[in-house]
Amino acid sequence: CDFKPDQGHLLLDRGIMGEGCADLAGIDQMMMEAGFEGMREVEIFSSKWWERDQGEFLDEILSAYDKIYQPQ
16 A cells, blocks of 8 residues: 555554655565566555445555556
């Protein structure tokens, strides 16, 4: 999950990728440059997102993931 500097709860108000301020694309690029070829895991700790329709939530996660992860 992404880190939101204005979060209301330290654990349960995290953002989906791109909602916060973490350089996730940069981190992913460094991992790939270091030779990582494994699977990625997405965890979103957010009571806001958990309350939404889970199909819609998954669509949002996949869309955000596709913006971050650029396979070589």
